[in-house]
Every structure is written in structure tokens, then in C-alpha cells.
Amino acid sequence: MRRFVGALLAVLVFGALGPAGADIGKYKNFRTAIYVVVGTTKQLADPAEFARQYDRMQRQLKFDKVYVEVYRNHIFATDAETEAVKKAFEAKGIIVAGGVTLAAGGKNGQFGTFDYEDSADRAECQKASELAARHFNEVILDDFFFYTAKSDADIAAKGDKSWTAYRLGKMREVAKDLVIGPAKAANPSVKVVIKYPNWYPHFQGLGYDLDKEAQMFDGIYTGTETRDPFVTDQLLQQYESYGIIRYFDNIRPTGHNGGNGGGWVDTYSIKYADRYAEQLWDTMFAKAREITLFNWHDLVDPRYPVAAGARGAWEKRPTSFNWADMAKGYTPAGKGDSFGWGRVAGYSLEEVDKALGDLGTPIGIPSYKPYQSDGEDFLQHYLGNIGIPIEMTPTFPQGAKLVLLTEEAKYDPDIVKKIDAQLKSGGNVVITSGFLRAMQDKGFKTIAEWETTGRVIGIREFVNGFGAGNGQSLGQPKTPILFPEVRFYTNDSWAIIRGTAGAKGNPLLLMNGYSKGTIYLLNVPDNAADLYAMPQAALSQIKHYLLADFPVRIDAPDLVSLFAYDNNTLAVESFRDAPATVNIVVPGNDAKLRDLKTGKLVAAKAPPPPQKDARGRPILAPSGTAFPISLEAHSWRTYRIER
Known part of the structure; x- marks a missing residue:
């Protein structure tokens, strides 16, 4: 009977979720989990406190699962506390898993990690793993399983290796000998999952390993917290909440031997409530099968009321995050009771759940990011924020029509x-x-004799043109944008989009034929964020070429993203503070576009009249049928392409 119950729990926790629309939890298209930190675990061991907090939480959002943490920052929950909380949730019909955060406090605002050359730290790590495994058949590691210590013992152990090589090897050993091994010795049925954070380009330097280590665990989990892109030190772009799920899904495919379990969002470092909602929406647009909300305390505590924040520019408009509708969904327990962040999460998930069943499997331009690689950090997400769908992959995508x-x-x-x-x-x-x-x-010069010179050019105007003498202005930035100077041989290669600075030109999209294919150079501003400062016409021309074989593209200003799916559906989302006009462009002239929320067809835009250059020659216009829509600030819409 024990083996049967253990197997049943494993199926409930790790089994592949049903198809979109299947009833897999309290929402139709995903499960919702809440992470309970160890301090809250200790509080919830009191039945009266559990009853009070549980009642407040379930009035704010629906949830299927909790991760009950037993260790963090040298604080352990006792066996009795852990069992009391576990049984209390199970009595409510909630799936319960364990959590461990292998953090060692911090200093001066910096995170502290264990020193894995220190015997006491190693023993504490093993003790925490064993404690969690004794009580749960699934245990997740919060995202502090990395290594920053540089003690004398670490320096001696490193020897002549780089810090990256040393830490990668050390953390594989720690994962095997101090976490996975002891946990499975304590409970042979336990599944140990590692949650990776959002700063993936830098993982290898601190011992996180998406190659070998990610395959050692029974599953992985994805940090999709992007918070505010201007007030946090990481400056993560909004698109990452979608893009990182896609990358991690390609590392451990969902439903395959544990796979990528889901996305994880917290409530921190945002200037307005919509930004929290956007992280949840984008995680779900990436088709995560589970969303974990961090953490129970911040979602439920009445001393942490949610504030609308700096959203005055759009608060009275019909945006996707409707504050008034969100507030109406909360039933107060009595006079003076008000909703918290849990209600924001509940409303946001309710809204996106209505749309997800129509959307298929995400698709995008494959971008090859090998394991343990860095360079042009997070560039794919800047490109995602100008409307280029990206599908990052750790292996070279052979057979793809185009590779970035x-x-x-x-x-x-x-x-x-x-x-x-x-x-x-x-x-x-x-x-x-x-x-x-x-x-x-x-x-590389065996492919094309291109080179960057080491100099930069401040581009004052963007120009489109293909062939000798052609050229059409694509607009001017408010201030010059610095681009690397690129040298190439005229007539061997063609600058199909270029920038000018007075009498000086510079290629921004360069092309060269090679065998049966074409190679392009996308010149990226010295500051990737200056992509947002480029004129809309220039951005649209880049998308015209890069998405020539894609089923849909958008002509839109910066900070409007496109999420595309393999069943001819799409979502368009704006991160802008004001409404935007967006043209959804579909190849061919026989396409129709249906709004999936209203069920109505979107009227196509009349094709523009033919244009000619200064010499009277026809200018090649972007092909396809354009469907103009008005997209509200910080809002999204979903559509289906029909023929």
C-alpha cells in the first residue's frame, strides 16, 4: 500500500499534464503552486494560525499545490512542524512538496552561499536534504544552489583551474554527494528538482550547470522573475519571462523524465501592479505547466497590502490588468479586510487561463546558445521586446530555415x-x-570577409535599400545611436538596411550569398537597449527580413512582443505606457485574422500605393496582408490566422 501511494503521488506530481484545455487543476491549463518559506512553515504549524492564513489565501486565488520549506539561512523546521503543516494542507486537498534553500544568509545586501570546502557547511547541506526527503516525495531547491565563496580553502582547492571550471566540478560533486544521494538514501521515492534563477548567462561562473547538473536531478524549474527592467540591478527585459521557459524546455523537455516543471515569480522590485501580472502572463504564454508564486507570506499577510503603483497613465483605460475587476473578485472577511498580492495573482491567472487553451506549441526563430556560454548577455530578450519571437536552444538547430x-x-x-x-x-x-x-x-572569414573595426559610428538616420542607388529613409532617432563599424567588400555583400552619419554609412543588416543559403549580419547597438530608440520603420524592416519565412510578424513600436504558436494562433503584448497601433502582418493576400476573445474578424488594411525612389524606380514593399489593431498599454490580445 505504501508503494502504491508513493507511485500515485509521483504521478500526481510528475506525470505529464494533459492537453491544453484538460482539467489539470483549479485552472484549466496549468497548476498553481505557492512556496512557503521556513519561517512561515513554523507559523503554520499552529492549527489556529494555519486556519486563519489558509482562509485568507483561498479567498484571493485558487491554488493546487504548496512547497513547504524546511531549511533556509541556518534555520531548520522541526520534524513535528513539517508534518503538521504537510497534513494540514493535505487535509484541504492540496498537493504538498518540500522545499530547501541552501543559502547562508548574506552581508551588505549580497547573497551568501555555503562554502563547500568547509566541513560544517557540507554537513548542514546534507542534513537539510535528508530532512526534506524524509517528509516529501518531491523536493525543490530554491535558487541559491550556487557557489560564491573564495576562502583560503577554496583558493587552494581551485589550484590552477579557472573559478568557472572549479565551481562547475565542485557543484556537480555536491549535487551528487550532498543533495541527491542523501535525499534518496533517506527516501528512495523522492524526486529532487533544482530551480534555476533568471541570470542564466552567468550560471557557469558560479557553478550552476545547465548541461550535466541539470540532467542529474529528477527535474528542473525556471525562475521567470523579471521584475522591473529599470529599478533592479539585473535590468532583465520583460520578454525573458517567456524566453527563459522556452530555453529551459529545450534543455529538459516538459513531460520528459521530469522535464521543466514550470515557472516561478515573486512580488519584488516593481513600480506598478501590472508588472507583476505581466510576469505571470508571459510565463504562461510560454506554456509552462505549473506556476509557483513566491511566497506565501507576502501573498497572504494583511500587513503587505497591494498598491496599484505608478500606473496613472493608463489606470482609467480598459487594459488587460483591470484593477477594478481584480478588486471585485475579493470577498472581505469583515470590515477593514482588504486584498493583497494573492488577489493580483489570482485575477491575472484567471484572465490568461481563458486564452491559453486556444494556443498551440510556441514557435520562434531558433537561437543557438551552447551550454556554459556567455556574450551579448540577454540579447535575445531585447530582440523579443521589439517583436522578434525567439526560441533559444542548447543544440544547433539543424534543418531550421533560419538560425540566429x-x-x-x-x-x-x-x-x-x-x-x-x-x-x-x-x-x-x-x-x-x-x-x-x-x-x-x-x-569565419571562410564564410564572408566581414570584420568589426573596433570603432563605433553614431547613426543619425536609418535607410532601407537593396541594389545600387536604392534608398528610402526609415527615420531618424532622437539622438545618434552608436553601432560597431563593420567593414565589408562592396558588391560581394550588400547592406540591405544601413545607417548614415553625415557622409559616412554603416551596414545595419548585411547580406551575403553562400552556396544555397544566405548569411546575414545583424549589427546590434553598443547598448542593446538602444534597439528601443530605433525608428519603428527600421525595426519593421529588420523583422521583414528575419521573419521572411515565419507565419506572422508585427509592424509595431518597441516594447511590443509577439508570441507565435504552431496552430496558426498568436498573442501580441505591449509593455508600453500608452496605447499603440500594431499591424499584424500575415504572408499572402488570402489570410483572415480572428480575435479569439471577441470571435470577430479583424479588418485588413488596404495595401499602400506603390512607391518609387528618387530615380523613379519601384521600391519593394514588404509583402503580406496587414491587420491593424489598437493595443492598450500593458495589455495583450490573442488571434487566429485563417485561410
């Missing part, structure tokens, strides 16, 4: 050979200026 290579791809020693093979097979490749800078003297 940022500087990260330099870590593959065979990358030039793979570019050659991709082009000879008839596929196309887009490299960035960062990749060119890294590889121009390491074999």
Missing part, C-alpha cells in the same frame, strides 16, 4: 563548420556583430 547566432555561439568549437553546413543545405543564418567580433579571426 549571438556571441554566445562562439563557445562551440565547430560553429564555423555548422554555419557552412547550414548554408550548403539551403538554410539561412543571422549572426550578430558580437559574434562577428569574436569569430572574425577564428575562421
